[in-house]
Amino acid sequence: MTAPAVHPRAFPGGRALSRRSALFGGLCLCCLPTLGRAAESFTMAEVGPGIFVRKGLIADATPENADAIANIGFIVGQNGVLVTESGGSLADGQWLRAEIVERTQKPITHVVLTHVHPDHVFGAGAFVQDKPVFIGHAKLTEALSARGEFYRKRLIDLLGEDRTGPVVYPTMTVADTAEIDLGDRRLTFTAHGPAHTTSDLSMIDSGSGLLFPADLLFVNRIPSLDGSLKGWLTEVERLKAMGPTRAVPGHGPVVVDLAPALADLTGYLTTLRDGTRAAIAKDVSIEKAVDTVARDQRDKWALFDTYNGRNVTVAYQELEWE
Amino acid sequence: MTFRIGQTLSSLALGLAVATTALTPVAWAAGASDTDQERAARWQEIAKSIFGDRQIAQTDSLVKIDAPARALDAALVPITLTMPNDGQIKAVSLIIDDNPAPYAAKFEFGPAADPAELKLRVRVNNYTDMHAVVETQDGKLYEAKQFVKASGGCSAPMGMSDEEAMKGMGDMRMKFAETGAGKPVEATLMVRHPNFSGMQMNQVSREYTPARYIDKLTVSAGDQKVFTLTGDISIASNPVINFAFKPDGKPIQVAASDNQGGHWQHSFNPPAPTN
Numbered sequence: 001m002t003a004p005a006v007h008p009r010a011f012p013g014g015r016a017l018s019r020r021s022a023l024f025g026g027l028c029l030c031c032l033p034t035l036g037r038a039a040e041s042f043t044m045a046e047v048g049p050g051i052f053v054r055k056g057l058i059a060d061a062t063p064e065n066a067d068a069i070a071n072i073g074f075i076v077g078q079n080g081v082l083v084t085e086s087g088g089s090l091a092d093g094q095w096l097r098a099e100i101v102e103r104t105q106k107p108i109t110h111v112v113l114t115h116v117h118p119d120h121v122f123g124a125g126a127f128v129q130d131k132p133v134f135i136g137h138a139k140l141t142e143a144l145s146a147r148g149e150f151y152r153k154r155l156i157d158l159l160g161e162d163r164t165g166p167v168v169y170p171t172m173t174v175a176d177t178a179e180i181d182l183g184d185r186r187l188t189f190t191a192h193g194p195a196h197t198t199s200d201l202s203m204i205d206s207g208s209g210l211l212f213p214a215d216l217l218f219v220n221r222i223p224s225l226d227g228s229l230k231g232w233l234t235e236v237e238r239l240k241a242m243g244p245t246r247a248v249p250g251h252g253p254v255v256v257d258l259a260p261a262l263a264d265l266t267g268y269l270t271t272l273r274d275g276t277r278a279a280i281a282k283d284v285s286i287e288k289a290v291d292t293v294a295r296d297q298r299d300k301w302a303l304f305d306t307y308n309g310r311n312v313t314v315a316y317q318e319l320e321w322e
Numbered sequence: 323m324t325f326r327i328g329q330t331l332s333s334l335a336l337g338l339a340v341a342t343t344a345l346t347p348v349a350w351a352a353g354a355s356d357t358d359q360e361r362a363a364r365w366q367e368i369a370k371s372i373f374g375d376r377q378i379a380q381t382d383s384l385v386k387i388d389a390p391a392r393a394l395d396a397a398l399v400p401i402t403l404t405m406p407n408d409g410q411i412k413a414v415s416l417i418i419d420d421n422p423a424p425y426a427a428k429f430e431f432g433p434a435a436d437p438a439e440l441k442l443r444v445r446v447n448n449y450t451d452m453h454a455v456v457e458t459q460d461g462k463l464y465e466a467k468q469f470v471k472a473s474g475g476c477s478a479p480m481g482m483s484d485e486e487a488m489k490g491m492g493d494m495r496m497k498f499a500e501t502g503a504g505k506p507v508e509a510t511l512m513v514r515h516p517n518f519s520g521m522q523m524n525q526v527s528r529e530y531t532p533a534r535y536i537d538k539l540t541v542s543a544g545d546q547k548v549f550t551l552t553g554d555i556s557i558a559s560n561p562v563i564n565f566a567f568k569p570d571g572k573p574i575q576v577a578a579s580d581n582q583g584g585h586w587q588h589s590f591n592p593p594a595p596t597n
Binding site: 142146147149150154197198226227283285286287290309310313314317320321 | 388390394395398400402441443474477478479480481482483495497499508510512514522523560562564
């Protein structure tokens with residue numbers, strides 16, 4: 001194994017030091033300043049038997065955090081390791097890979113690409129060397145085709161090319177449901193209709209009963225809408241019907257009770273829907289609606305001011321044609 | 323999630339060759355860090371390419387631009403143009419200086435127009451000055467300016483496939499606001515059209531979706547013209563235009579065409595004036 005021991009740590013100028021350049025420079029990685037947030041402050045939490053999750057930062061991508069903002073992790077099965085979420089950049093994925101090889105000798109056989117957003121797919125580049133099956137929604141290839149390069153350019157602006165990594169496409173796609181057998185546990189995938197995005201894939205682990213809804217479930221961090229507001233509310237019902245009681249959200253704590261978390265999410269989404277509908281009905285323009293709709297949710301969500309107006313803009317475009 | 327399509331981010335140096343400058347063939351390597359002088363010089367050049375050597379005076383009364391200082395969605399930046407409605411405004415042009423095709427839109431008003439307030443949604447590709455230039459009936463030009471922070475709005479891919487984005491192309495709706503007798507009627511025109519910018523890339527085919535945008539849209543109240551819009555790739559997908567007109571009881575006619583030969587016509591009945 002040639003696991004890169006480089007943590008997604010940034011230095012002024014936005015470039016990471018590889019271990020080699022750090023050693024050549026006579027530097028020791030462990031003695032370097034941590035610049036506010038350092039990868040080594042991240043830890044993997046064991047949320048179930050053989051299930052490890054790292055809590056993402058409640059922040060947006062910056063040169064310092066290497067886009068390590070999503071909850072990422074892995075499941076160790078009898079026959080191999082399944083990566084539940086790869087990370088937000090090559091650097092973030094490399095950090096995760098190092099955490100895996102530190103804990104198990106088993107091969108990394110599967111990497112899940114839960115949807116098109118950069119904080120969930122750019123870690124995949126770190127696992128290409130393992131030749132795993134990259135699992136994604138049937139619509140993910142199309143979505144990555146349209147947006148992958150666009151995201152990559154913007155991530156390169158922030159992190160530099162070396163730490164960003166390539167756009168990795170799924171090698172196994174799920175149009176409806178699919179199952180992966182890791183020997184001692186089965187993972188059941190569900191491809192969802194347009195909701196958070198148009199390529200949301202959820203997973204249930206038979207070993208723990210845990211649901212991995214990815215960004216179909218935001219906790220504490222304001223949900224971001226990029227698919228269909230009405231569709232998301234429909235898919236929430238579908239998640240409930242699957243029957244799990246606990247889940248690993250895409251953002252927020254590493255594990256939560258599903259029912260109250262979904263109730264909070266639904267609370268925001270219905271407030272957004274009803275408020276936007278009311279604005280459209282009263283001919284309130286989109287630029288006014290972004291400042292007024294769903295304001296009463298403000299105290300409930302981190303990053304509300306960054307994302308709510310944008311969510312209203314997306315909702316308005318969906319609902320104005322009703 | 324993080325930064326999403328079209329969201330304001332750090333500036334990007336788009337090295338894209340774009341062949342869709344229908345109105346003004348100018349493209350620059352512009353950036354967020356440009357000085358005011360550089361922006362002013364660029365505007366001089368653009369203004370000359372559009373208006374030739376005609377003088378453009380500053381105004382704060384003949385036209386005003388309202389746009390968010392920092393766009394929430396660079397692919398959908400709502401713009402409001404406010405003008406006097408006493409008949410002296412003949413036309414208004416909107417220029418987004420640092421867009422690949424800066425000349426975003428030109429509205430030429432007819433006798434049924436009430437240009438007091440005009441709203442449209444545009445794409446903004448870079449931190450930019452935006453200029454509104456009005457032409458008065460006596461042929462004089464006046465400009466107003468606003469700076470907008472946004473990036474990536476023209477190259478931002480749509481959240482769907484091209485086929486899906488083209489579904490229902492040419493469908494239209496019109497909403498009318500409640501109004502009193504003899505007063506201008508406020509209307510919202512919605513048009514289904516992807517308005518492909520020509521800068522949205524498909525990575526699999528390694529090709530850009532060809533530009534396909536509404537280039538001409540005429541709204542009439544009966545026989546009287548309200549306005550003719552000449553548009554370009556800077557207008558956001560599924561164009562929505564808010565305007566006002568002087569009703570004479572006859573239906574509102576809308577005729578739209580795009581640069582690939584598409585042509586659509588719809589008729590709408592405004593509400594009967596109530597006393």
